[in-house]
Amino acid sequence: MWSAIELIVDGYARLKDRQSLEDLRMYRQRLAVDRKARTGFDCRSSIAQVEQDIAAIEGALQTLSGPVGG
Template structure:
């Protein structure tokens, strides 16, 4: 069963909404930077999930790029 980010990305890919995917990726990157700056908290598991989300988003962007070249 796909997780939430995969469903969201698949929806944006079907809608051909590159801007929404770019915004989602930037939001995840900003969140990762903010969490890495935190001290006194163990955010490794959350950071791992965010990195995995970014990978899924980038796969969606690559699908849009592939669709544009065909």
């Protein structure tokens, strides 16, 4: 079964919407940085999930060629 992020990434990849994938990756990267900076909470599972999301996004980006469009 696919996760929500995988369905979103697949949709953007099918539409060849590189900019949306780049934006999604940037958001997830900021989220990972925020989670890693937290103290007093065990965020390991959410960090791992965000890193998996980033890997899925980067995989889709690799399938697309050409420069980032507007």
